[in-house]
Amino acid sequence: MRRGQGIKIGIIIAALLLSIWYLYPTLRLSTISPQAKGQMDREELARLEKRAVKLGLDLKGGTHLVLEVDRSKLSPKEARDAVDRALEIIRNRVDQFGVSEPLIQRAGQDRMIIELPGLQDPERAKELIGRTALLEFKLVKEQKELKALLERIDKVLSKGKEKEKEKTKLAELFKESPAGSLEAESATSEEEHPFSYLVEFIDQQYGQIVVAEEDIPRVDSLLSRPEVQALIPQDMELRWGAEYANLRGERVKRLYLLKRKPELTGAHLTDAKVTIGRGLDPEIANRPIVNMRLDKRGARIFSRVTGANIGRLLAIILDGNVYSAPRIKSKIPDGRAIITGIGRMDEAKDLAIVLRAGALPAPVNIIEERTVGPSLGEDSIHKGINAAMVGMILVVLFMVFYYKGAGLIADLALILNLIFVMAALAGLRAALTLPGIAGIILTIGMAVDANVLIFERIREELRAGKTVRVAIDAGYSRAFRTILDANLTTFFTALILYLVGTGPVKGFGTTLMLGIVSSMFTAIVVTRVIFDGLTAGREVAKLSI
Numbered sequence: 247m248r249r250g251q252g253i254k255i256g257i258i259i260a261a262l263l264l265s266i267w268y269l270y271p272t273l274r275l276s277t278i279s280p281q282a283k284g285q286m287d288r289e290e291l292a293r294l295e296k297r298a299v300k301l302g303l304d305l306k307g308g309t310h311l312v313l314e315v316d317r318s319k320l321s322p323k324e325a326r327d328a329v330d331r332a333l334e335i336i337r338n339r340v341d342q343f344g345v346s347e348p349l350i351q352r353a354g355q356d357r358m359i360i361e362l363p364g365l366q367d368p369e370r371a372k373e374l375i376g377r378t379a380l381l382e383f384k385l386v387k388e389q390k391e392l393k394a395l396l397e398r399i400d401k402v403l404s405k406g407k408e409k410e411k412e413k414t415k416l417a418e419l420f421k422e423s424p425a426g427s428l429e430a431e432s433a434t435s436e437e438e439h440p441f442s443y444l445v446e447f448i449d450q451q452y453g454q455i456v457v458a459e460e461d462i463p464r465v466d467s468l469l470s471r472p473e474v475q476a477l478i479p480q481d482m483e484l485r486w487g488a489e490y491a492n493l494r495g496e497r498v499k500r501l502y503l504l505k506r507k508p509e510l511t512g513a514h515l516t517d518a519k520v521t522i523g524r525g526l527d528p529e530i531a532n533r534p535i536v537n538m539r540l541d542k543r544g545a546r547i548f549s550r551v552t553g554a555n556i557g558r559l560l561a562i563i564l565d566g567n568v569y570s571a572p573r574i575k576s577k578i579p580d581g582r583a584i585i586t587g588i589g590r591m592d593e594a595k596d597l598a599i600v601l602r603a604g605a606l607p608a609p610v611n612i613i614e615e616r617t618v619g620p621s622l623g624e625d626s627i628h629k630g631i632n633a634a635m636v637g638m639i640l641v642v643l644f645m646v647f648y649y650k651g652a653g654l655i656a657d658l659a660l661i662l663n664l665i666f667v668m669a670a671l672a673g674l675r676a677a678l679t680l681p682g683i684a685g686i687i688l689t690i691g692m693a694v695d696a697n698v699l700i701f702e703r704i705r706e707e708l709r710a711g712k713t714v715r716v717a718i719d720a721g722y723s724r725a726f727r728t729i730l731d732a733n734l735t736t737f738f739t740a741l742i743l744y745l746v747g748t749g750p751v752k753g754f755g756t757t758l759m760l761g762i763v764s765s766m767f768t769a770i771v772v773t774r775v776i777f778d779g780l781t782a783g784r785e786v787a788k789l790s791i
Contacts, residue, residue: 251782254775261767262662265669271297272672299672301363302679302753303349303618305627308363309371312614315356320608328607333358336375336610338603343374343596349677357613363677368617370596376610378565379600381512383551383583384504386559386571387482392453392503396442398477403440403468441468445501448493452559453503454571458496465501481506488567489587502568504561509551514544518601520594523586534594536585538601545581553577564597630683637687638664641694649701651790655776656697659768663693666764667757679753685740689761692736696769699725701791714789718777726770737762 271294283291303310315332317325329352337350340362349361362371436443444465445455457465468474469484478484487500517539523530540548552560552574561571562585570586588594641660645653667686671678704721712720740762743755 251775251778254771258772258775261666265665268297268669268672269299269665271295272299272668296675297672299668300675300677301627302677302682302750303361303363304680304750305630305678306363307618308361309368310614310616310618311360311362311372311375311612312353313358313360313376313610314613315358315607316609316611317356324607329356329358331607332610335603335606336360339374339599342599342602343371358610368615370592372612372615374596374600376612377600377606378609379512379603379605380565381515381601381605382508382563383510383548384506384508384561384563385551385555386561387453387503387505389447389449389451389453391482392455393447395478395482395503396439396445399441399468399474400439402473402477404438441465441474444468446493446498448500454559455501456491456493456498457501458498459490462499485561485563485566485568487587488564488569489589500568502561502571504563504568508563509560510540510544510547512601512605514540514547515601515604516541516544518598520591520598523584530584530586533586534588534591536588536594536598536601538583538585540581540583542581545579548581548583549577549579564601626680630680634683634687634690637690641690645694645697649697649791652697652701652704655773656694656701656769658776659697659772660690660693662772663689663761663764663768666768667760670760670764671757676756677753678757679750681750681754682757685754685757685761688758689765692733692761693765693768696725696729696733696765697773699729700769700773704789704791708789708791713785715781715785717789718774718781722770722774729766729770733762733766 275294275298278286313336315329317328320328333350333352336358340348340350340360345362345364348363349359351359353359360375444461445457448454448456483504483506485502485504487502490497490499492498515538519537520534521537523533523535525531556574556576558574559571560574561568562583563569564585569588570584572584572586585597588597638660642657645656645660647653649656664686667689670676671682700721703725704717707717707720708714737759740755740758743751744759745755747755
């Protein structure tokens with residue numbers, strides 16, 4: 247055995263065994279039926295899925311989003327790192343959401359690319375990712391202040407109407423209606439109180455009113471008028487409740503008059519968990535609630551606020567909507583609070599996720615959305631595998647036909663090359679994408695390219711009358727420089743694609759780099775070891791090449 251031959255054989259065997267170890271979870275998962283997966287231990291299945299080759303968005307299906315951070319309302323100092331902070335917060339949200347192998351990266355100055363493989367609920371993903379999650383605690387104003395505000399709004403909206411017109415209209419209503427007095431009274435109420443006519447008071451002490459579902463657009467329209475906005479005091483604001491409620495069989499939404507300045511914000515939140523409420527209160531019993539815990543400073547502020555406002559309502563607001571406004575019954579010194587009024591358990595879970603991850607520094611807008619269904623991904627897998635198999639079969643047949651026995655050695659190296667590439671993907675936990683499959687197909691051709699150069703050099707040496715042993719040595723030594731130069735230039739190109747590319751381009755660059763390294767190893771080391779083994783210790787008169 248030639249010097250170093252044993253070391254090379256040991257390296258090849260070690261690389262093969264390591265590859266089999268990395269590929270075992272993928273092979274096992276591919277042979278398990280969906281029914282068997284359902285019966286497996288969840289922890290064991292999770293370990294297998296974690297170690298298996300991951301599929302990218304275009305193969306597994308999922309959601310692709312391009313987000314843009316709106317920095318227009320931020321100060322220059324806040325805007326400087328707003329995108330990076332938003333990226334980190336969104337990454338935390340997605341990680342807690344449980345998406346396997348997500349792609350979250352910055353693209354340009356204000357944009358981010360989010361890819362969530364396997365996620366088939368894009369609406370829920372958009373809600374989770376795009377939510378600003380600004381949490382605030384604000385005191386609800388008293389009812390007398392709300393009534394005074396509504397009176398001023400009614401007065402401004404009804405101002406300018408001529409009394410003669412009102413009398414004429416009322417007279418016509420009296421003549422046309424059998425129940426004239428009632429309809430006239432109703433018409434007068436709507437005419438004189440165009441805003442408060444649309445609402446109903448539900449609290450005798452605090453500023454809570456309800457609006458019927460069909461009247462909400464009208465109320466929003468009236469509140470958006472500049473003359474109405476000017477009437478709202480600087481220290482107050484009107485906010486809608488987050489959920490609809492039923493009042494005497496009618497869907498309604500609450501509208502609150504709040505103190506504008508928050509008593510506390512979500513900046514002091516340390517944890518948020520979902521539980522099912524207990525007790526007799528219909529707002530809590532058997533409904534999902536979010537339990538929040540505040541840090542020490544937040545707990546001190548919360549203790550002071552609740553201690554000084556016993557009996558008042560404290561609204562809990564997320565992204566401008568009031569989720570609940572519980573009555574403060576006693577001082578709360580432990581920094582704990584709950585959010586009620588949540589309709590579904592998955593909504594409560596998502597709310598807890600965004601609260602734990604923190605609020606975005608600025609709103610994000612979805613400017614591109616693409617969803618790939620699992621059937622399309624499955625079709626891409628089949629077509630990609632078929633293309634790879636056809637390419638591999640053609641290369642194998644060509645090498646055997648043109649180089650005979652040496653072609654078989656090159657084909658063996660090609661098979662090892664594919665095993666090493668897939669094992670490297672599993673070991674690096676990189677996702678296999680459709681462009682990645684294209685990179686592997688390209689690698690199939692490149693894997694034998696080096697052997698073609700070597701075999702042609704060996705043929706030249708044999709034609710020059712050299713012995714088989716000398717021809718093999720000369721063929722490998724003379725072709726090495728050319729092979730190295732060609733592969734290095736391709737490797738650096740693939741590296742640039744990986745570094746500056748996104749999604750599909752990055753996947754192509756990854757598999758191409760792995761394929762180049764692996765093909766260099768199999769073409770130069772593996773095939774050389776086989777040739778050395780065939781010619782060791784004896785004189786070979788003829789080489790099948």
